[in-house]
Amino acid sequence: MIRPELVCPAGTPSAMRTAVDAGADAVYCGFQNATNARNFPGLNFTVPELERAVANAHVGGTKVLLALNTFPPAGKVDLWKEAADTGARLGVDAFIVADIGVADYIARKHPDIRLHLSVQAAASTPESIRYYCREFNVKRVVLPRILTVPEIKQMADEIPCEIETFIFGNHGLMVEGRCSLTNYITGLSTNMDGVCSPAAQVEYIKDDAGNLSTRLGEYTIDCFSCNESAGYPTICKGRYLTPAHDGPYYAFEEPISLNLSTLLPDLMKAGVTALKIEGRQRSKAYVKSVVSAYRKAVDSIMAGQDPQISDLLALTEGQKETQGAFKSKTWR
Amino acid sequence: MAPILFHWSAEDKLAFYHRIADAPVDDVYLGEVVCSKRAPFFEKHYDEVADALTKAGKQVVFSTLAEVMLKRERHMIAGFCALEDFPLEINDSAALWHLNDKFYRVGPLMNVYNEDTMAYLAARGAVHFSLPPELPRDSVAILAAKAKELGATTEVQVFGRLSLALSARCYHARAHGRIKDNCQFVCEQDPDGMPLNTLDNQEFLSVNGIQTLSHSYLNLIGELQDLQDMGVTHFRLSPHTVDMVAVAEIFRAVLDGETNAKDGRAQLDALDIPAPFVNGFWHGQAGHRMIGA
Numbered sequence: 001m002i003r004p005e006l007v008c009p010a011g012t013p014s015a016m017r018t019a020v021d022a023g024a025d026a027v028y029c030g031f032q033n034a035t036n037a038r039n040f041p042g043l044n045f046t047v048p049e050l051e052r053a054v055a056n057a058h059v060g061g062t063k064v065l066l067a068l069n070t071f072p073p074a075g076k077v078d079l080w081k082e083a084a085d086t087g088a089r090l091g092v093d094a095f096i097v098a099d100i101g102v103a104d105y106i107a108r109k110h111p112d113i114r115l116h117l118s119v120q121a122a123a124s125t126p127e128s129i130r131y132y133c134r135e136f137n138v139k140r141v142v143l144p145r146i147l148t149v150p151e152i153k154q155m156a157d158e159i160p161c162e163i164e165t166f167i168f169g170n171h172g173l174m175v176e177g178r179c180s181l182t183n184y185i186t187g188l189s190t191n192m193d194g195v196c197s198p199a200a201q202v203e204y205i206k207d208d209a210g211n212l213s214t215r216l217g218e219y220t221i222d223c224f225s226c227n228e229s230a231g232y233p234t235i236c237k238g239r240y241l242t243p244a245h246d247g248p249y250y251a252f253e254e255p256i257s258l259n260l261s262t263l264l265p266d267l268m269k270a271g272v273t274a275l276k277i278e279g280r281q282r283s284k285a286y287v288k289s290v291v292s293a294y295r296k297a298v299d300s301i302m303a304g305q306d307p308q309i310s311d312l313l314a315l316t317e318g319q320k321e322t323q324g325a326f327k328s329k330t331w332r
Numbered sequence: 333m334a335p336i337l338f339h340w341s342a343e344d345k346l347a348f349y350h351r352i353a354d355a356p357v358d359d360v361y362l363g364e365v366v367c368s369k370r371a372p373f374f375e376k377h378y379d380e381v382a383d384a385l386t387k388a389g390k391q392v393v394f395s396t397l398a399e400v401m402l403k404r405e406r407h408m409i410a411g412f413c414a415l416e417d418f419p420l421e422i423n424d425s426a427a428l429w430h431l432n433d434k435f436y437r438v439g440p441l442m443n444v445y446n447e448d449t450m451a452y453l454a455a456r457g458a459v460h461f462s463l464p465p466e467l468p469r470d471s472v473a474i475l476a477a478k479a480k481e482l483g484a485t486t487e488v489q490v491f492g493r494l495s496l497a498l499s500a501r502c503y504h505a506r507a508h509g510r511i512k513d514n515c516q517f518v519c520e521q522d523p524d525g526m527p528l529n530t531l532d533n534q535e536f537l538s539v540n541g542i543q544t545l546s547h548s549y550l551n552l553i554g555e556l557q558d559l560q561d562m563g564v565t566h567f568r569l570s571p572h573t574v575d576m577v578a579v580a581e582i583f584r585a586v587l588d589g590e591t592n593a594k595d596g597r598a599q600l601d602a603l604d605i606p607a608p609f610v611n612g613f614w615h616g617q618a619g620h621r622m623i624g625a
Contacts, residue, residue, distance in 0.1 A: 071445040073467065074474035101448025125400050127409070127429035134429075146401065146500030174497040174544070175399065177443060180466040181496050181537075184546060184619035187612070189466055192445065213531075217618060220530040236497075240536065241529045244507045244518075251503055251528055251539070325500055332501050332512040 001268055003302055004275050007065065007164060008291045011043045011280035016053050018284045019062075023295030026063035028096060029053070029280070030194075034076075035083040036067040037120055037176075038280045039194030051090050063093035068106075069118035071099045071177075071191045081105055088113055096142070097121075098177055100135075107136040116140040116164070120177035120191070126158035133161050140164055140274060144175055145258070146325045146332075149266050156271030163271060168290060168312075169278025171258040171324055172196075173236040181235045185217040197234045204230065214238075223248075231255040259321040261294075261312030265301050267326075333580070334489070334570045335361040335395040335421075338540055339370050339519040342377060348571065349381045353388035355577040356584040359566065360385050363395040363412070365423055365441070367502075367541045368405045369515070382418065391419070398423040398441040399498050399542060421462065428453075435459045440489060440568070441498070445471070447478040454482040462487035462568060465494050465550065468616035469558070476563040485565040490552040491579055492570025493525060493538055493545040494610075494619060503539045512542075523573045535607065548620055551609035553596045556586050574605050 008024035010016035019027050030036025032044040045053060054064045066087040072080045080102050084095060088110045095113060097103045098120035106115060119142040123129045132138040140162040143152065156163055174181065183189040186201045203215040210226045214233035221233035231237065236252040245251075258278070260267065267275070275298065277290055297307035313321075325331045333352055336345060352360060362378060364371040382392045396412045397405055412420055413430035422428070423439035437460035444450055444461055453461075461479055463472060463486060472488060479486045502512040504519040504526055519526070525538030525545055538545040549572075552559065559567065567587065569579055582599045585591035591599070600609070612621030 071443050072448075074446045074471035074478070077446050077448050099443065099445065099449055100452050101446050101450075104448065104452050121425070123425060125406055125409075125424075125426040127406060127427075128400070128425040131425060131429040144500075151401075173501065174499050178398075178441070179497040180464075180494075180619070181544065183466050183613070184494070184496050187616070187618040187621075191443065191464075191466070218620075219534060219536055220532050223531045239531060241531065241533065242507050242526055242539070244521075244526060248531055249507070251507065252499070252501070252544075329513060330511050 001302070002273050004268055004273050004298060005063075005164075006291070006294055006298055007274050007276040009169075009277055009280040009282065009287060010053070011038065011282065013045065013049045013053050015280075015282075015284050015287050017056065018287045019291050020057050020060060022288050022291035024062055024291055026065055026093070026274070027057060028065040028067055028276075030067040031083050031086075033079060033083070034070055034193045035072075035080050037069050037118070037190070037194045038067075039070075040281055041199065043281060047086055047090070050087075050092075054090050054092060058091070065094045065096055065116060066092040067096045067118065068102055069096050069098045069120045070194045071120075072102065073192045077101060081109075084110065094139070103132065103136040103138070111137070114139045116142060118142055118177070119144055119166070122175050122177045124175075126155060129155075129159045129161065133159070142166075142276065145171065146175060148329055149263060149270050149326055152267070152272060152326075153270035162273045164274035164276050165260075165267060165272050165326075166258060166278055167260040167264065167267070167275045168294065169258055169282075171253070171256055171322060173252040179236075185219055185235065197232065202233055254320055256320040256322045258324050259312065260323055260326055261297065261307070261309050263323060263326055264297055264307060268301060333357045333360045333576070334492070334568050335363050335365050336571045337366055337495070337543065337545075338523050338525060339367070339517060340523055341520065342374050344523070345374055346377060346381065348576070349385060351577050352580075353384050353390065355580040357390065357569070357580050359391045359393055361393045361395040361421060363421075365395050365398050365439075366543050367519070368397055368402065368408060369512075370517070370519075371408065393419045393421050393437060395421040395439060396423055396427055398439070399500070400424045400426040401500065421460075431457055433457060438462065440464055440487075441495065444475075447474055450475060450478055450484070451482060454479070454484050458484065460485045460487065460566070462489070462566070465489050466613045466619065469555075469614050470616070472559075472564065472614075473562040480563050486563070487566035487568050488552070488559055488564050489550055489568040489570060490556065490559070490583065491568075492549055492572055493547070493607075494550050494613070495543060495545055496537070496619075497544040499542050499544070502541050503544065504541050507539070546610065546619060548608045548610040549605055550611065550613075551597070551600060552611055552614060553583060553586055553600060554593045554624060555611065555614055556583070556593060560587070572605070574603050578603060
């Protein structure tokens with residue numbers, strides 16, 4: 001079994017230091033603009049910040065992966081090219097890309113820097129992944145969160161690159177890179193602007209009875225009675241009505257987190273060589289506890305010991321969690 | 333005429349295509365794009381339908397699955413990519429692996445957002461680009477010009493519900509308390525998609541198996557002149573149960589300058605489609621908006 005790389009979120013310079021100190025093998029981050037899929041206010045790096053962060057991470061041997069994983073709309077591709085050139089100058093260890101044009105630019109201009117295929121590219125078959133490997137010399141694919149562990153194992157045998165999978169964090173229901181629900185409501189695109197359910201268009205409205213409606217733009221995404229805790233209005237985790245279903249229901253999925261801690265040994269045996277923790281929008285405290293717990297778990301498995309799953313399960317205490325598509329085809 | 337996205341019975345599809353043979357459309361896309369489980373129901377009719385449409389002077393194009401995961405689906409893609417008789421529209425990058433030195437069309441569910449991606453694919457066989465519906469006007473204008481320079485043609489959806497998301501999970505099955513493997517084809521009950529309303533009963537989305545569409549219908553009849561002026565060559569109508577021959581006739585008349593856009597719009601209104609028209613994406617705004625109606 002190959003020792004997997006623990007790939008951790010770095011939404012801010014301080015979150016990156018925290019992840020590095022907590023034992024991340026690699027951290028991923030982005031610039032403060034539309035070139036990455038977490039283009040949220042208050043997140044991400046300026047050029048000087050990334051310069052310092054790369055130097056700091058490299059002291060302890062932690063790799064820095066730069067997410068350039070959105071799709072530049074026609075007329076704006078220069079922003080992505082400049083981001084790639086800057087990343088190369090600052091010495092990042094890899095670029096995470098989704099767009100064919102961006103992949104081609106980096107493969108030609110910066111052939112010595114590793115290319116990782118983002119989950120946003122939605123490459124879900126050996127054929128698709130082999131295409132990106134052949135055309136752009138992609139070294140690693142981040143798999144869409146739609147495959148079971150046995151399917152991932154089979155995939156590993158059929159592709160010429162490393163596999164990275166998400167193991168923990170927010171669990172989007174739509175195939176990444178193939179969702180324009182946010183744009184339909186808000187005019188900001190997940191693919192082009194790196195935005196999902198933007199906070200600036202979120203509203204919480206309390207009625208006389210104490211019920212709390214959560215809204216995105218002009219649409220109600222959910223409604224909570226007094227004894228429920230209100231979730232953030234993400235479209236794919238809202239409650240809706242349809243004639244075929246009795247009463248309000250989570251048409252896509254409940255507000256739920258991905259936690260693959262119990263599947264960790266199976267994933268590693270299946271040939272997954274990089275384990276990704278989602279959460280660039282999360283606090284330092286969150287990053288510290290999740291990264292530390294997974295660091296211990298991975299090290300235990302590599303030492304032939306049982307990982308302390310209870311630590312990992314406690315991370316989502318009070319919140320619902322799921323193994324999503326990974327455990328069984330019945331999720332679909 | 334775009335591929336039928338919904339799970340219509342074979343009978344209904346046959347009737348539809350026999351009517352479309354007489355409609356004023358140039359290209360007709362056949363094939364199951366959304367769910368591989370539905371594909372066997374119509375496979376035996378493709379020869380007959382393609383033949384009838386070709387005899388009626390239509391260019392038949394086969395459109396492939398938008399989400400490819402299973403062995404069966406991978407085989408379907410390989411099979412379509414080996415097809416010699418008809419052009420192919422691809423909707424997932426899995427097909428790119430098979431298409432060395434072959435001409436093909438790129439479907440709207442492939443992510444071609446910019447001129448660099450377009451040029452890369454065009455240099456390797458792509459001859460026609462159907463653009464993602466969320467692209468704003470200014471980007472479409474650049475892509476239409478770029479395609480012309482590359483010797484390729486461009487297509488923009490101008491009518492029908494907007495495809496907004498794909499998932500591995502079947503939301504039709506979920507609404508009926510089932511899972512995808514045991515769906516019993518409940519999606520057949522909703523020939524234009526299953527309505528999804530907000531808790532305050534605002535009409536919002538439309539579910540089609542693993543695909544989520546808008547409740548509203550895209551309508552770019554008011555933008556046709558602009559589309560033509562910027563060099564877009566093909567105008568895509570997405571099939572619904574509304575009289576699609578009438579829809580095609582209205583768009584054709586406006587394209588040909590026989591009807592003005594305002595009258596065309598009034599004729600579309602008169603079809604009484606039970607959903608509002610929208611064009612927000614085109615104007616760089618939220619997709620559910622209707623600008624300048």
